[in-house]
Amino acid sequence: MKLYYIPTTRAVRPRWLLEEMGIPYELISVTMAMTQQPEYRQLHPHGKVPVLVDNDVTIFESAAICAYLADKYPEKGLAPLPLTPARSYYYQWLFYAPLTLEPPVEQFMFHVLPNLPEKLLPKSQHTQVSPTETLQWFAKACSPLNQVLRDNNYLVENRFSAADVVTGGVLLWALKLGMLEEDNPVKAYIAKLMERPAFLLADDDLYA
Ligand SMILES: N[C@@H](CCC(=O)N[C@@H](CS)C(=O)NCC(=O)O)C(=O)O
Known part of the structure; x- marks a missing residue:
């Protein structure tokens, strides 16, 4: 699992959640200049962080990434059960x-x-x-x-x-x-x- 990251930005949110869950992940530190490159735009249409790449899932928006991670690891107990x-x-x-x-x-x-x-x-x-x-x-x-x-x-x-x-x-x-x-x-x-x-x-x- 790869998290594209710039310190002090909204990318801290999914990193914090990953640390709470104790899930191994690769932190890919990028710069604002790197996020403007065409290759990075393949990951995020607006060249922003965070982006999470998890096998065939490439997802942006910090809150959505956190929701995705919390649901992916229900045993960590960081999202209440659906329909409750x-x-x-x-x-x-x-x-x-x-x-x-x-x-x-x-x-x-x-x-x-x-x-x-x-x-x-x-x-x-x-x-x-x-x-x-x-x-x-x-x-x-x-x-x-x-x-x-x-x-x-x-x-x-x-x-x-x-x-x-x-x-x-x-x-x-x-x-x-x-x-x-x-x-x-x-x-x-x-x-x-x-x-x-x-x-x-x-x-x-x-x-x-
Ligand atoms: N709503 C998005 C906002 C993403 C966003 O604006 N990220 C900023 C950092 S906090 C960014 O990547 N800025 C770099 C730029 O605009 O070039 C989210 O929560 O992920």
């Missing part, structure tokens, strides 16, 4: 993270923070966005998570699952960008997730 109520909530959070929680984080990174390298976002595509409004949007997206995490350590039935990896991956990014200043259950949750041995193995701490 827990599975419904698992889907809910697995989709909530990239679709609802991540957009304000992405906006903060690309349109609030100044001086992004030209290769990440050309100046012509930079729009001026209010930091306060973006943080309010993020706080709103965090509010259902705070509600669940006030009484639970994990999102689904209080058991660690791939939904925590994907959500944790988004929150990690928010934390590194300085978006999680207020003490609340979400902040405590990401701090706890970051203590997990598998997370520490997966996350090359190049943010500082």
Whole structure:
């Protein structure tokens, strides 16, 4: 199994899950320049990471890769059984993270923070966005998570699952960008997730 990877990106999410499961995998470290090459476009149409190649399966999108891996190894217990109520909530959070929680984080990174390298976002595509409004949007997206995490350590039935990896991956990014200043259950949750041995193995701490 091969995982195409750039440190500090969304590729940390499937790497973290692989480490949680203790599954052997080959980490293929690529650079942004390499992902723009035609050969890499055969793997990912937009030249992004992560990509997972597992025999005849070549799959992109970090949350989808995590869902695929959790289902492939049911004995690892990182996805609730299909057609159970827990599975419904698992889907809910697995989709909530990239679709609802991540957009304000992405906006903060690309349109609030100044001086992004030209290769990440050309100046012509930079729009001026209010930091306060973006943080309010993020706080709103965090509010259902705070509600669940006030009484639970994990999102689904209080058991660690791939939904925590994907959500944790988004929150990690928010934390590194300085978006999680207020003490609340979400902040405590990401701090706890970051203590997990598998997370520490997966996350090359190049943010500082
Ligand atoms: N929704 C996709 C986003 C993938 C994505 O944008 N990856 C970024 C890193 S976080 C990337 O590869 N950027 C390189 C580039 O745009 O050239 C996912 O979750 O996998």
